[in-house]
Amino acid sequence: MELFASLTEKIKGKAIKIVFPEGTEPRILGAVARLQADGLVTPIVLGNEAEVTKVAADNNFDLSGVTVIDPATSADFDELVAAFVERRKGKNTEEQARKMLLDPNYFGTMLVYADKADGMVSGAVHPTGDTVRPALQIIKTKPGVSRTSGAFIMSKGDERYLFSDCAININPNAQELAEIAVASAETAELFDIEPRVAMLSFSTKGSAKGDEVAKVQEATKLAQAAAPQYKIDGELQFDASYVPVVANQKAPGSEVAGKATVFVFPELQSGNIGYKIAQRFGGFEAVGPILQGLNKPVSDLSRGANEEDVYKLAIITAAQTLMK
Ligand SMILES: CC(C)(COP(=O)(O)OP(=O)(O)OC[C@H]1O[C@@H](n2cnc3c(N)ncnc32)[C@H](O)[C@@H]1OP(=O)(O)O)[C@@H](O)C(=O)NCCC(=O)NCCS
Numbered sequence: 001m002e003l004f005a006s007l008t009e010k011i012k013g014k015a016i017k018i019v020f021p022e023g024t025e026p027r028i029l030g031a032v033a034r035l036q037a038d039g040l041v042t043p044i045v046l047g048n049e050a051e052v053t054k055v056a057a058d059n060n061f062d063l064s065g066v067t068v069i070d071p072a073t074s075a076d077f078d079e080l081v082a083a084f085v086e087r088r089k090g091k092n093t094e095e096q097a098r099k100m101l102l103d104p105n106y107f108g109t110m111l112v113y114a115d116k117a118d119g120m121v122s123g124a125v126h127p128t129g130d131t132v133r134p135a136l137q138i139i140k141t142k143p144g145v146s147r148t149s150g151a152f153i154m155s156k157g158d159e160r161y162l163f164s165d166c167a168i169n170i171n172p173n174a175q176e177l178a179e180i181a182v183a184s185a186e187t188a189e190l191f192d193i194e195p196r197v198a199m200l201s202f203s204t205k206g207s208a209k210g211d212e213v214a215k216v217q218e219a220t221k222l223a224q225a226a227a228p229q230y231k232i233d234g235e236l237q238f239d240a241s242y243v244p245v246v247a248n249q250k251a252p253g254s255e256v257a258g259k260a261t262v263f264v265f266p267e268l269q270s271g272n273i274g275y276k277i278a279q280r281f282g283g284f285e286a287v288g289p290i291l292q293g294l295n296k297p298v299s300d301l302s303r304g305a306n307e308e309d310v311y312k313l314a315i316i317t318a319a320q321t322l323m324k
């Protein structure tokens with residue numbers, strides 16, 4: 001079944017509450033109106049009610065039935081401040097908390113932490129750091145996961161792949177890269193992609209040398225040892241990972257080369273540039289970044305996202321709430 005058809009089937013009618021902190025952004029409100037009309041999620045929009053209503057009216061969006069919360073006047077504000085101070089014990093004072101929770105990304109994250117929402121979608125107007133930092137500080141990673149990372153589902157026609165880390169870890173070490181690879185294989189399975197994980201490099205099987213190559217070689221070994229149930233191979237250049245004829249020449253006998261479905265980039269420069277090239281030159285649809293390894297789902301849009309991207313990432317975020 002087509003990815004979004006199967007995900008919408010899973011979430012429909014479950015009233016999964018997704019909070020959208022960027023309540024005066026037309027791309028967000030357009031997606032919210034559609035999600036509400038399609039009965040896919042129960043949206044909570046953050047912002048001054050008069051401003052949200054004006055943007056909706058100016059764009060002919062029907063927000064009937066959508067909850068709008070202004071953090072500054074919310075009846076839950078004091079309770080959330082207290083929960084935040086408790087969570088950030090010793091790291092933030094109550095005075096700081098009162099200022100921080102006026103920031104819609106902090107307030108929205110606290111709604112998720114306090115179980116008043118199930119997930120959050122933000123980042124259409126905020127850069128990634130501002131969107132994800134509250135989640136890293138408050139929601140935190142699941143037991144056994146030390147690093148959150150950001151994956152994209154890349155699809156075109158019948159082709160569907162996962163790219164990571166394209167969003168979070170600027171220069172992961174070998175251990176962190178191994179963890180990203182295993183988390184990516186797990187995420188791929190959640191989205192019905194059979195994981196064959198390529199650990200990408202500018203070298204294939206020792207064709208080049210250097211610290212950067214050694215890091216990917218080490219990460220490959222660590223990931224293979226940590227998750228022997230998955231097919232993980234490296235280090236591979238992109239052509240060796242994707243093109244069967246090149247794979248035969250550069251990495252004969254590999255279970256991954258030439259048929260990879262999960263592409264793990266060695267650091268964030270290549271990951272972020274790589275997904276945008278596939279999206280903008282290659283015509284792939286890029287949905288994400290899907291944050292992997294958090295206790296509860298928080299998703300960060302690219303600021304280049306359109307309304308359809310917001311709609312789809314909200315569906316993915318809602319589906320993540322059902323996955324253990
Ligand atoms: C994500 C990012 C903002 C975190 O940076 P930061 O806020 O300076 O990070 P800090 O080291 O101050 O850590 C802040 C908190 O987050 C946690 N944290 C940081 N990175 C983390 C990660 N990858 N996974 C889990 N937790 C993380 C820290 O442990 C710390 O928690 P604490 O306050 O409870 O001790 C930073 O890594 C970044 O800018 N990444 C690139 C984002 C980007 O621009 N991507 C391109 C566009 S998508």
Ligand SMILES: CC(=O)OP(=O)(O)O
Pocket residue numbers: 123126127128166167272288289301302303304
């Ligand atoms: C994922 C990403 O690159 O986000 P942005 O375009 O907002 O920097």
